[in-house]
Amino acid sequence: MKTKIISLTVMLFVGMLMAISSPVPGSAQAPSKSYTIYFVEPMSGPAAKWGVATVRGMEMWVEDVNAKGGLNVGGERYKLLTKTYDTAYSPPEALTAIRKAAADGAKYVHTIGAGPLPAMLPVINEKKIICFGSIALGKELTNPQNPTVYRWMPGSFTNYSKMGKLIYAGLQSKRIATIFPNDELGRREAVVIKDVIKEAKIGAEVVASELYERGTVDFTPILTRVLVQKPDMIETDSAHPETLAVIMKQAAEFGYKGWHSNVAGTVALDALVKITGLETASRLIVIRSWDRDVPPSKEYVKFLDDYQKRWGEEPFGGIGETYAGWQFWKACIEKAGTFDVDKFMTTAKGLKVDTLVGSWKYIDPYDYGIEREADYPLPISKVVNGKIKLWMWAK
Amino acid sequence: MTPQLLLQMLVTTVGLSLGYMLIASGLSLVYGIMHMVNLAHGAIFMFGGMVAAIMISEMGLNFFAGIVITIIVFALFGVIFEKVIFRPLRGLWLAGFMASFGASLTMEGISWRIFGTVGKHISLPLKGVISLFGVHLSVERLIIIGIGAIVMIGLYYLVYRTKLGRQMRAIEEDEEAAKLQGVSTDMVSSLAMAIGCALAAVAGVLFTAMYYVDPSVGFLPMLKAFNLVIIGGLGSLTGTAIAAIIMGIIESFGGTLLGAEAAYGMTWALLMLVVIIRPRGIMGVA
Numbered sequence: 001m002k003t004k005i006i007s008l009t010v011m012l013f014v015g016m017l018m019a020i021s022s023p024v025p026g027s028a029q030a031p032s033k034s035y036t037i038y039f040v041e042p043m044s045g046p047a048a049k050w051g052v053a054t055v056r057g058m059e060m061w062v063e064d065v066n067a068k069g070g071l072n073v074g075g076e077r078y079k080l081l082t083k084t085y086d087t088a089y090s091p092p093e094a095l096t097a098i099r100k101a102a103a104d105g106a107k108y109v110h111t112i113g114a115g116p117l118p119a120m121l122p123v124i125n126e127k128k129i130i131c132f133g134s135i136a137l138g139k140e141l142t143n144p145q146n147p148t149v150y151r152w153m154p155g156s157f158t159n160y161s162k163m164g165k166l167i168y169a170g171l172q173s174k175r176i177a178t179i180f181p182n183d184e185l186g187r188r189e190a191v192v193i194k195d196v197i198k199e200a201k202i203g204a205e206v207v208a209s210e211l212y213e214r215g216t217v218d219f220t221p222i223l224t225r226v227l228v229q230k231p232d233m234i235e236t237d238s239a240h241p242e243t244l245a246v247i248m249k250q251a252a253e254f255g256y257k258g259w260h261s262n263v264a265g266t267v268a269l270d271a272l273v274k275i276t277g278l279e280t281a282s283r284l285i286v287i288r289s290w291d292r293d294v295p296p297s298k299e300y301v302k303f304l305d306d307y308q309k310r311w312g313e314e315p316f317g318g319i320g321e322t323y324a325g326w327q328f329w330k331a332c333i334e335k336a337g338t339f340d341v342d343k344f345m346t347t348a349k350g351l352k353v354d355t356l357v358g359s360w361k362y363i364d365p366y367d368y369g370i371e372r373e374a375d376y377p378l379p380i381s382k383v384v385n386g387k388i389k390l391w392m393w394a395k
Numbered sequence: 396m397t398p399q400l401l402l403q404m405l406v407t408t409v410g411l412s413l414g415y416m417l418i419a420s421g422l423s424l425v426y427g428i429m430h431m432v433n434l435a436h437g438a439i440f441m442f443g444g445m446v447a448a449i450m451i452s453e454m455g456l457n458f459f460a461g462i463v464i465t466i467i468v469f470a471l472f473g474v475i476f477e478k479v480i481f482r483p484l485r486g487l488w489l490a491g492f493m494a495s496f497g498a499s500l501t502m503e504g505i506s507w508r509i510f511g512t513v514g515k516h517i518s519l520p521l522k523g524v525i526s527l528f529g530v531h532l533s534v535e536r537l538i539i540i541g542i543g544a545i546v547m548i549g550l551y552y553l554v555y556r557t558k559l560g561r562q563m564r565a566i567e568e569d570e571e572a573a574k575l576q577g578v579s580t581d582m583v584s585s586l587a588m589a590i591g592c593a594l595a596a597v598a599g600v601l602f603t604a605m606y607y608v609d610p611s612v613g614f615l616p617m618l619k620a621f622n623l624v625i626i627g628g629l630g631s632l633t634g635t636a637i638a639a640i641i642m643g644i645i646e647s648f649g650g651t652l653l654g655a656e657a658a659y660g661m662t663w664a665l666l667m668l669v670v671i672i673r674p675r676g677i678m679g680v681a
Contacts (some may be wrong), residue, residue: 001621030641043507044500044503045611045614046611046614048507048512048611049512049514049609049611050512052507052512053512065404094505165499182655182659209653210654210655210656211654211656213615213655214657215611215612215614215615216615216655217602217605217606217607217612217644218407218410218411218414218606220403220407220410220647221404221407221646221647221648221649221650221651221655221658222650222651222654222655224400224403224404224407224651225650225651225652225654226401229674241513241514242514242606242607242609245607246606246607253524253531253533253536254469254531255524255526255531268513268514270513271513271514271516271607274452274516274518275514275516275606275607277522311511312511313511313512313513314513316512327569357657
């Protein structure tokens with residue numbers, strides 16, 4: 001009896017600790033002249049670093065909006081609220097999360113990850129929820145069958161046919177090795193890069209193609225295999241910032257002196273330099289990270305500094321985009337004068353808004369059949385002395 | 396296959412196997428003595444790396460002093476963990492399993508708040524690459540292999556050459572008989588947990604020096620450690636060591652010759668084979 005009481009007490013205590021310590025920084029309050037937007041993000045598990053960091057950035061935007069009086073929709077003022085649900089970057093959890101958001105009455109949702117999104121689509125389409133996705137892939141997700149899904153980052157085809165092509169041609173890369181994550185995104189992009197390079201006729205070819213499980217940190221077997229093909233460019237697609245850093249470090253230990261690129265991913269510069277050192281870091285080409293000396297907007301550098309001051313670490317490249325995406329949403333909703341999703345979609349068509357990352361609009365760059373990919377000036381940069389330096393704009 | 400390639404794969408095997416031994420030994424030790432699976436082992440591994448990274452990289456502490464402090468801190472943590480979570484649940488295997496799972500989630504959740512989202516790394520004082528006969532080995536990896544080997548030798552000495560080790564093995568073999576011989580189960584369990592947590596934390600420190608640490612890194616090592624403990628035999632340190640060597644060979648040779656996907660599949664196939672053909676594991680007791 002005593003043992004049972006003790007064990008129940010311990011389990012209850014641990015359960016309470018779980019509940020209060022789960023990383024869900026968003027807050028929910030009963031709306032009263034307020035409007036709630038939803039973040040359905042990986043807040044635990046292998047993609048949590050993106051989820052937690054992105055929610056922080058988006059909440060900074062919400063605070064900025066509320067500090068300036070909130071939303072002005074149809075002549076009424078609304079305080080903006082947020083609610084966050086955890087997908088754990090897992091399709092079943094993502095489905096549960098979007099169902100909870102839908103049950104709450106969510107109409108505008110942001111999510112990360114092309115992996116979990118397909119599981120969410122039936123609910124998104126049935127409930128007509130506008131889903132802003134920081135997602136790659138392409139037509140699989142962005143098509144007329146999913147009219148309420150907007151993408152806030154370039155699709156796979158944009159990544160390679162626009163940015164990848166510019167990078168490889170600019171560096172005169174001839175022998176490209178791909179080391180991609182073994183998930184839906186990585187497997188798809190391993191095919192896209194080969195097709196794009198073949199069509200681009202830039203004299204390059206993919207000489208080695210490897211897939212690894214996310215969470216892998218020792219790449220010596222893969223690199224031993226890949227470097228035998230003598231590549232001059234290692235493309236890592238959407239590697240985590242720290243995974244990218246260990247790949248670069250371990251490749252340098254093998255004597256590799258070529259370039260690295262992480263076209264579908266972002267970079268954490270401080271961590272990169274600490275892990276690889278300045279010299280190896282300078283072999284990386286970075287996309288979607290902006291040069292502080294050539295900022296996309298006046299607010300951008302302030303945003304970087306505010307984030308760093310508040311959280312004690314730099315924001316990843318993609319966080320500015322989510323801030324900007326919500327800026328577009330606000331402008332569109334206020335112009336439409338309503339939160340109605342049909343009016344949002346109609347108003348968004350052709351609308352251009354100046355945001356944190358530059359002028360933002362939605363386009364159909366590659367025959368999706370629907371204008372749902374965010375278009376904003378995309379920087380391609382190098383790492384010089386541990387700083388991001390603009391090399392060219394992807395046009 | 397060239398001799399250089401073969402040598403490189405052997406060198407990689409040594410590094411991988413030792414890393415796995417370090418990660419898995421603590422888990423195996425705790426199960427052997429307490430018959431509890433500590434699912435918080437991965438979180439402790441991660442916490443160890445984080446705490447050491449903060450002490451060494453951010454506060455400027457000497458690397459070796461940082462390891463010693465980490466060992467002491469996490470040994471104490473292990474004693475508290477055993478008293479608060481496992482001791483009240485002794486004999487209730489599933490409750491202990493779930494409680495440690497809850498602790499693991501709590502620790503990961505707290506980590507995102509306390510430690511942030513950007514990975515941390517420990518830079519070793521010595522750097523460089525040794526290239527011999529076409530084989531490349533970083534000085535960092537060599538130092539870490541050296542420290543790892545010392546820790547494993549120390550563990551083996553403790554378990555097989557000391558009074559405490561004899562008491563641990565006695566409890567593992569027959570708890571009641573050990574009690575009748577005057578062995579204090581509570582004290583030995585506390586010490587086993589202390590050693591298990593310290594081992595996890597040291598593995599975390601070395602991992603952080605070789606690669607990096609962030610709150611998500613505990614999961615995959617935990618999974619691999621679990622696999623190794625099952626393959627080697629629950630509670631058998633020797634079995635865990637053998638399993639770690641086999642895993643290192645599969646990942647190094649398999650990964651290099653057949654690709655990472657094939658190597659990953661082979662590790663799971665090995666686990667399935669062992670569970671089907673010899674469920675007690677290589678050195679486990681029936």
